[in-house]
Amino acid sequence: MSTLTTPAAGAVPRPLVVRTVAIDDPGDLLALLPDGAPLAWVRRGDGIVGWGEVLRVPVRGPDRFAAAEDAWHEVLAHAIVRDEVDLPGTGPVAFGSFAFDEDSPAGGVVVIPRVVVGRRGGQAWLTTIDTGATIGATPTLATAVGERAPVTAPGPVSYSDGAVDDAGWRDVVTRCVAAIRAGEVEKVVLARDVRAHAAEPVDARWVLGRLAGGYPSCWTFSVDGMLGATPELLVRSDKGLVTSRVLAGTIRRTGDDAADLTRAAILAHSSKDLEEHEYAVTSVADSLAPFCSSTNVPDVPFVLHLPNVLHLASDVTGVLRAAVAGHSPAPSSLALAAALHPTAAVCGTPTAAARALIARVEGLERARYAGPVGWFGADGDGEWGIALRCAEIDAADPREIRLFAGCGIVSASDPESELAESEAKLVPMRQALATD
Numbered sequence: 001m002s003t004l005t006t007p008a009a010g011a012v013p014r015p016l017v018v019r020t021v022a023i024d025d026p027g028d029l030l031a032l033l034p035d036g037a038p039l040a041w042v043r044r045g046d047g048i049v050g051w052g053e054v055l056r057v058p059v060r061g062p063d064r065f066a067a068a069e070d071a072w073h074e075v076l077a078h079a080i081v082r083d084e085v086d087l088p089g090t091g092p093v094a095f096g097s098f099a100f101d102e103d104s105p106a107g108g109v110v111v112i113p114r115v116v117v118g119r120r121g122g123q124a125w126l127t128t129i130d131t132g133a134t135i136g137a138t139p140t141l142a143t144a145v146g147e148r149a150p151v152t153a154p155g156p157v158s159y160s161d162g163a164v165d166d167a168g169w170r171d172v173v174t175r176c177v178a179a180i181r182a183g184e185v186e187k188v189v190l191a192r193d194v195r196a197h198a199a200e201p202v203d204a205r206w207v208l209g210r211l212a213g214g215y216p217s218c219w220t221f222s223v224d225g226m227l228g229a230t231p232e233l234l235v236r237s238d239k240g241l242v243t244s245r246v247l248a249g250t251i252r253r254t255g256d257d258a259a260d261l262t263r264a265a266i267l268a269h270s271s272k273d274l275e276e277h278e279y280a281v282t283s284v285a286d287s288l289a290p291f292c293s294s295t296n297v298p299d300v301p302f303v304l305h306l307p308n309v310l311h312l313a314s315d316v317t318g319v320l321r322a323a324v325a326g327h328s329p330a331p332s333s334l335a336l337a338a339a340l341h342p343t344a345a346v347c348g349t350p351t352a353a354a355r356a357l358i359a360r361v362e363g364l365e366r367a368r369y370a371g372p373v374g375w376f377g378a379d380g381d382g383e384w385g386i387a388l389r390c391a392e393i394d395a396a397d398p399r400e401i402r403l404f405a406g407c408g409i410v411s412a413s414d415p416e417s418e419l420a421e422s423e424a425k426l427v428p429m430r431q432a433l434a435t436d
């Protein structure tokens with residue numbers, strides 16, 4: 001039986017006073033963050049960063065997304081808002097990160113920061129969220145940022161096996177291929193973890209700066225100790241337009257650009273990868289369809305070039321229906337994320353059978369890996385990525401980190417190649433933890 005934790009009556013500080021003002025370009029958003037558990041959602045230098053906590057709402061169970069949304073509405077119902085910028089990410093903002101599995105003790109969390117700094121298309125803003133009863137003096141960036149401890153390196157990092165060692169994981173892949181050939185599922189996504197032990201407590205800002213620098217086309221995120229740079233956007237909703245970037249089908253990069261171009265062409269024509277991709281796109285398009293008056297699914301994927309891997313990628317878009325039964329007036333980005341999760345890109349096809357197979361053979365507590373991570377605002381619009389290419393810093397001992405990676409398994413999958421692919425997907429976090 002899953003328990004659901006919503007804030008106890010009276011736990012929501014009220015009223016919240018939210019003030020957004022335009023500011024001069026603040027430079028690197030990530031450089032504004034304090035040490036500790038900073039909040040971030042940044043891509044190509046734009047996005048939002050936040051710190052401080054007005055409210056934290058832990059959630060659990062199959063209704064964790066709805067519980068988070070209810071808590072957010074409760075907060076908003078008592079908020080006094082003055083937003084002088086009015087862009088996505090201005091006004092009240094909540095960050096969230098949710099467990100992959102509904103039975104996971106990791107559950108999820110929504111954090112409402114005290115300060116948010118954002119930038120979009122050349123316009124920057126500062127939002128302060130407070131519990132005072134009135135709108136105070138105009139906030140300034142200098143006051144909001146205050147003193148910052150210098151960013152520290154993690155020092156030497158050693159690695160050890162996670163829940164399942166390499167040989168064990170190859171066996172799990174073999175079992176899954178057998179299950180696929182026996183008709184139990186069509187595709188399943190198998191993940192593994194690796195443990196990193198750093199000499200010094202890991203400063204999230206060190207990791208985030210390196211991830212954003214190395215992977216600018218990914219969404220660099222940090223929510224409550226979960227941090228990474230994901231190339232996969234589960235859903236963005238922006239004034240009625242819904243977008244999802246679906247990835248599935250991967251090859252490792254060799255470091256030789258000419259060879260990689262050849263590999264990209266092979267990827268674009270590989271029936272194994274195209275099949276894997278098709279499952280993922282269909283699962284997203286089918287889940288979005290009930291909420292949309294129209295959807296657009298590209299006929300063929302493009303090849304997304306990242307420094308470590310190449311992916312087959314499709315941007316699925318849709319126009320939200322103004323009113324959908326059960327949602328008034330339209331579902332929030334988090335409700336859409338809940339409807340989409342888990343996609344075939346991180347679970348498999350059919351969903352229920354793949355989920356059951358994962359629970360039976362994977363041997364890993366995924367916690368918030370492969371779950372939705374992102375933010376949403378007062379109107380419900382927001383962006384939710386899939387927590388991939390990421391790690392979780394141990395709250396009790398920030399020198400201990402768990403890195404995660406997974407691979408889509410289909411009938412033609414080879415255990416050794418899948419292990420190598422998972423290693424390639426660990427590269428961004430390994431590099432981000434390095435000192436060089």
Ligand SMILES: C=C(O[C@@H]1C=C(C(=O)O)C=C[C@H]1O)C(=O)O
Pocket residue numbers: 189191232247248249250311345346388389404405406407408409425
């Ligand atoms: C599961 C992961 O990645 C997913 C699996 C992919 C694949 O198998 O080709 C590609 C991108 C992601 O959808 C991961 O990075 O951990």
